[in-house]
Amino acid sequence: MKRIQFIGIILIMWTATFSVQNLADLSSEDWIEDIEYLEERLISIHPNPFFRIDRGVFQTSIEALEQSLEELSWYEIYTRLTEIVASIGDGHTVVYPQGSSTLYPIYTYWFSDGLYIIATSESEQRLLNSKVLEISGMKVDDALKALRRVVSHDNEWGFMNSHSDYLNKPEIMMGLGLADKDGNLVLKVENNGVVNEVLVEPQNTGFQWVQKRIEEIDRTYIGRKYWYQYYPDSKILHFHYASCGSEKGNPFIFFNFEMFLFTWTNAVDKLVIDLRGNGGGSSAILEPFILRMMIDWRLNRTGKLFVLIDRGTFSSAVLNAISLKKRTNAIFVGEPTGGSPRHYGEVKRFVLPNSGISVSCSSTYWRTTSDTSPAFMPDIIAIRSFEDYYYMRDLAMEAVESYRTEKEE
Structure with missing residues (x-):
């Protein structure tokens, strides 16, 4: 089976933009007001803003920025603000790179x-x-x-x-x-x-x-949150779950019913749920799939159910992976996730009053597992080289295809 996988270049054009001229025109007093507002909001919203950085070090970096404002250009100030927020140490607390010109x-x-x-x-x-x-x-x-x-x-x-x-x-x-x-x-x-x-x-x-590779990229499903593909030769059903949300006009609960009906009316030897590149949303959306899979005696078996993960698996998608690990017999294939099993999330957003810089800040700590490791780890590692990418080799799917249980061997 040959699968053409788009690398997932979702090059977002943010709707919020800042004007270089506007930031350049801000006074030191304007920046100080923004910096103080940023510090207050981070500390009040985040449930534990100093879990990774010492509070004294954090406040020293803020004071150093305030004292250096007259010497810094607007882009140096902006970069320092981004660095201060990043020092909190979680992927949800962030100054997203603004939609500059x-x-x-x-x-x-x-x-x-x-x-x-x-x-x-x-x-x-x-x-x-x-x-x-x-x-x-x-x-x-x-x-x-x-x-x-x-x-x-x-x-x-x-x-x-x-x-x-x-x-x-x-x-x-x-x-x-x-x-x-x-x-x-x-x-x-x-x-x-x-x-x-x-x-x-x-x-x-x-x-x-x-973007050029050895073959034209299949763009059929770009923009979709979920879909499935069936490969008759290998009898693999590939369920792509690209975003933790429900599609307008195609609610997930109906999609889920249709997909499981397909497994009963076609020969399916293996079911693959693909969480690669899924940056999160609502973890509850996938619950009908997980509940249905828990009672599926045909596919909820070792060697029949697989979950693909990678560095783009983040936030609610990691929570979904944890739930699948706990409640099914899935085998996980791919890369370690970009999100931690235990992580801060449930973001609240605010805007700095003078610069208009947008900031996201975690407001909840998700402790849905005893796993305190930095990443959710796959059972089978599959990390691509550039050559694999260029020739469109999907190492994770190849590992699924070649997987055999001891009985099968």
């Missing part, structure tokens, strides 16, 4: 063999599928270490999943000193054995992203 036309992904550019604008296709060796004269690992300070994440896999949404923002890269004062980014890249140093300039948003 420009982006670097590159989208990067970390594979088992390094960092690659997997999407560009049409004008920058020369960089497509290149391996990034250096960023502004720094080795990739060192540059990502600097970037890590501003990326809110639960664990290392969460950072790898989110890093590019910060790396392609000029204001962030300028604020970290990884781009020059004009916003230009210097990359050393390798493509087909040839190493080049290239200058990447910010482009106005609205350009079309280009």
